[in-house]
Amino acid sequence: MPSPPQIPTLPSLYAAARLTPVPRPLFPPSPSINAKISLHQGSIVSVSTAAIVNAANTSLLGGGGVDGAIHSAAGPGLQRECAALHGCPTGSAKITGAHNLPCQKVIHAVGPNYHRLGHAEAEEALRGCYRRSLELAAENACRSVAFSAISTGIYGYPAAEAAKVALGTTREFLGGPDGAKLDRVVFVLFESKDVEAYRDAVPLFFPPAETQ
Ligand code: APR
Secondary structure, rough: OOOOOOOHHHHHHHHHOOOOOOOOOOOOOHHHHHOEEEEEEEEEEEEEEEEEEEEEEEOOOOOOOOHHHHHHHHHHHHHHHHHHHOOOOOOOOEEEEOOOOOOOOEEEEEEEOOOOOHHHHHHHHHHHHHHHHHHHHHHHHEEEEEEEEOOOOOOOHHHHHHEEEEEEEHHHHOOOOOHHHEEEEEEOOOOOHHHHHHHHHHHHOOOOOOOO
């Protein structure tokens, strides 16, 4: 069960040349923020951060993809707890216990269905999922949080664009007043399309810092 200490952060990925700096990053380098960010390939159900973020639907009653994997690993108690929440609107998120999962909380974010919304509306909704999930982690004393790649599977959000929304929203949150409430944000990448998208987008938002 990979826990935050075992999951490398950006400084070591830059040191191992697994990330390539870009000439014009969108944010200034920040050693402290870079030390909070990890990329992890694998299934989110085995990640033991304080919270994991599910890619759910508005019913919160489970589904396929990562939603199915999380509910299957958590056991039936998760669906019972979710049923009591009476759903969640697209672009937002709600939090539950983790039941049989190794984490402590599950944040259920409802991403946009890219096939159904216009581009601008879909981007704003995806941004809302990441922002609300980070807020919920901070509000619930979850100092480490792992995200699945919300909306990039069944909901069809293009991987490269979704990665930029996820990373940009996270960089803004960590640079804001509540950023100090989080020690680690892990992006869990399950398919190679997402691994490549994050590898290309990370240096734009989290450029290497000299002291690394
Ligand atoms: N661990 C981590 N990531 C996973 C896992 C897993 N075990 N299984 C799938 N993924 C990844 C996918 O590769 C994709 O990158 O999660 C990302 C989100 O894909 P989906 O699970 O298909 O979710 P999404 O695209 O947001 O569609 C949500 O699908 O499962 C239903 O109930 C869900 O209706 C909702 C819709």
